[in-house]
Amino acid sequence: MPLNWQDVKVKYGGGAKVPTITGGKFVTISxxxxxxxHIWTPIWTAELARADLEKGVALIEEGVISTDPGLFVEDYMLYVTRNRATSTAHILRDLGYLDLTETFSVRC
Known part of the structure; x- marks a missing residue:
């Protein structure tokens, strides 16, 4: 299913804390x-571009990018962007695009 940006805005638009894949921490969406x-931490802020997220989801659906969270990060950096690929993995897992049963082990 393609990324529905209106659903993303409804879910995270007022701000949200998305659990990390390994657990115990959160990605804060402002x-x-x-x-x-828009992501916020006490020491940095970042933007995950809608176009990049939509491209990533489309490549998942085409089977180009893995749904395994660790492999996703590598694929996303190769095919889409290096910008905050790990944060993107946490969010796409929360949205149901990445496999919830896989463990997350990636070096970035």
Whole structure:
């Protein structure tokens, strides 16, 4: 199923804490605009571009990018962008695009 940006805005638009794949920590989403998901931490901020997220989901659906969270990060960096690939994995797993049963072991 393609990424429905309106669903993303509803789920995260007011801010959200997304659990990390390994657990125990969270990715803090401060806002969702029409163009990006905005992430905040005490030491950095980042934007995950809507176009990149949509491309990543499309490549998952085409079987180009793995649904295993660890392999996803490598594939996403290769085929889409190196920008916050691990944060993207946490969010796409929360949205149901990545396999929830796999463990997360990637070096970035």
């Amino acid at each position: 806002d969702v605009s029409d163009e990006a998901i």
